[in-house]
Amino acid sequence: MISKNQIKFVKSLQKKKFRLESKCFVVESSKNVNEILNSNYKIQQIYATKNWIEKYKIRDDISINQVNKNELQRISSLKTASDVLAVVHIPLEKSDFDFSGINIVLDDVKDPGNLGTIIRICDWFGVKNIYCSEETVDVYNPKVVQSTMGSITRVDVIYTNIRRMIQEVAINVEVYGAVMDGDDINQIKVNKNSLIVFGNESNGISKEIKDIISERITINKIGEAESLNVASSAAIILNKFCN
Amino acid sequence: MISKNQIKFVKSLQKKKFRLESKCFVVESSKNVNEILNSNYKIQQIYATKNWIEKYKIRDDISINQVNKNELQRISSLKTASDVLAVVHIPLEKSDFDFSGINIVLDDVKDPGNLGTIIRICDWFGVKNIYCSEETVDVYNPKVVQSTMGSITRVDVIYTNIRRMIQEVAINVEVYGAVMDGDDINQIKVNKNSLIVFGNESNGISKEIKDIISERITINKIGEAESLNVASSAAIILNKFCN
Numbered sequence: 140m141i142s143k144n145q146i147k148f149v150k151s152l153q154k155k156k157f158r159l160e161s162k163c164f165v166v167e168s169s170k171n172v173n174e175i176l177n178s179n180y181k182i183q184q185i186y187a188t189k190n191w192i193e194k195y196k197i198r199d200d201i202s203i204n205q206v207n208k209n210e211l212q213r214i215s216s217l218k219t220a221s222d223v224l225a226v227v228h229i230p231l232e233k234s235d236f237d238f239s240g241i242n243i244v245l246d247d248v249k250d251p252g253n254l255g256t257i258i259r260i261c262d263w264f265g266v267k268n269i270y271c272s273e274e275t276v277d278v279y280n281p282k283v284v285q286s287t288m289g290s291i292t293r294v295d296v297i298y299t300n301i302r303r304m305i306q307e308v309a310i311n312v313e314v315y316g317a318v319m320d321g322d323d324i325n326q327i328k329v330n331k332n333s334l335i336v337f338g339n340e341s342n343g344i345s346k347e348i349k350d351i352i353s354e355r356i357t358i359n360k361i362g363e364a365e366s367l368n369v370a371s372s373a374a375i376i377l378n379k380f381c382n
Numbered sequence: 383m384i385s386k387n388q389i390k391f392v393k394s395l396q397k398k399k400f401r402l403e404s405k406c407f408v409v410e411s412s413k414n415v416n417e418i419l420n421s422n423y424k425i426q427q428i429y430a431t432k433n434w435i436e437k438y439k440i441r442d443d444i445s446i447n448q449v450n451k452n453e454l455q456r457i458s459s460l461k462t463a464s465d466v467l468a469v470v471h472i473p474l475e476k477s478d479f480d481f482s483g484i485n486i487v488l489d490d491v492k493d494p495g496n497l498g499t500i501i502r503i504c505d506w507f508g509v510k511n512i513y514c515s516e517e518t519v520d521v522y523n524p525k526v527v528q529s530t531m532g533s534i535t536r537v538d539v540i541y542t543n544i545r546r547m548i549q550e551v552a553i554n555v556e557v558y559g560a561v562m563d564g565d566d567i568n569q570i571k572v573n574k575n576s577l578i579v580f581g582n583e584s585n586g587i588s589k590e591i592k593d594i595i596s597e598r599i600t601i602n603k604i605g606e607a608e609s610l611n612v613a614s615s616a617a618i619i620l621n622k623f624c625n
Contacts, residue, residue, distance in 0.1 A: 170608075259614075260607075260610065261605070263601075263605050325625050361625075368529075368613075370614060371499060374615075374617045375618055378618045
């Protein structure tokens with residue numbers, strides 16, 4: 140059974156304002172919830188069907204509310220609710236950073252599916268940190284969480300003034316930017332300590348960030364599409380940089 | 383002004399059944415409609431705001447209905463309608479095929495955003511043909527059309543019995559399949575006349591298709607994500623095969 144207050148609370152977490160207030164976010168579907176259970180994230184409450192509870196043996200210290208499918212649908216942000224939904228505490232932001240290796244910077248990426256897919260790609264290639272401009276979509280947006288397919292537990296997403304950050308670390312790392320008219324990534328030699336900047340879906344990298352990029356890179360175009368989706372670009376570029 | 387019958391007809395095109403009956407589909411947003419206008423597709427009707435009509439000078443032989451934003455919202459499949467929506471005739475399927483170069487085969491890809499993104503990636507890399515199993519999502523689904531960003535006009539998407547097709551052409555081309563345990567794509571030499579098969583989002587390539595693949599390929603995994611999104615995989619693999 141789920142109370143009216145619980146319904147109201149879980150649904151409120153679809154909005155950033157209430158996530159910030161309560162410091163909680165929502166994770167849905169078995170794959171995602173199981174990844175959370177196997178991570179350091181702290182769960183506030185699980186809502187799940189009888190079937191799900193019987194299938195997965197959850198530790199005793201986690202609060203589980205057995206609900207039916209209709210109740211799940213009422214709190215879900217999905218068109219068709221899955222068998223489980225978890226309310227999870229937002230962890231403290233990391234405060235010490237290590238810029239060695241490959242790091243990603245996102246300059247106002249707005250689409251939740253794109254951020255989620257980029258997190259999943261980073262997890263595939265072992266990239267641990269994504270630095271986002273403050274205008275980038277919130278990582279705890281339900282659509283972002285959903286499309287990470289659990290990778291949210293293994294990639295740190297940090298919101299910061301990316302211009303200041305790039306200026307501070309540029310002495311020690313190479314700063315690459317994915318643009319339309321840079322050097323062909325298949326031809327360049329890559330620096331293994333790098334920041335790679337990706338821009339907004341419509342406008343690309345902003346002028347103030349472009350000015351402080353040291354190497355402009357491009358995916359060689361053979362056909363006629365005007366542009367590639369930012370997550371597709373990240374996939375191709377990380378395959379090059381991380382191998 | 384838009385009539386009740388027009389509203390009913392345009393909205394019906396969100397469903398595959400009615401698209402098949404009327405042989406029409408819907409294209410929304412300026413970028414997509416302009417790509418259609420610059421292609422061989424035949425437009426049945428454009429619905430657009432006064433602003434849009436004044437900004438873009440459309441040929442006289444195209445029927446334009448001037449409507450307001452509220453009317454557009456009533457026929458749109460988008461959360462927020464853009465300034466223009468076109469009803470477009472579905473072209474006849476191509477009947478003669480040329481399997482030279484790189485061709486894509488999709489085995490039951492279900493997500494509209496994935497198919498749309500793959501079409502856009504193919505257009506970037508100059509891949510002209512995508513062969514889809516009959517269970518693959520319909521290319522004229524509004525979400526597919528939207529996420530192609532106009533590339534739908536330059537890439538042919540053909541629905542067929544892909545098993546039979548692969549068996550017929552396998553003498554002349556190499557048949558690659560993207561799987562979890564194949565050869566690292568960064569290490570292989572690629573054949574420039576190839577079919578590359580990508581599988582369903584949850585289950586990968588079906589057994590009956592796996593059995594007739596000649597080379598199994600994989601994107602080298604460095605981190606811990608269980609899998610990559612199928613469009614991300616297509617981006618990485620086409621960057622390798624088409625360059």
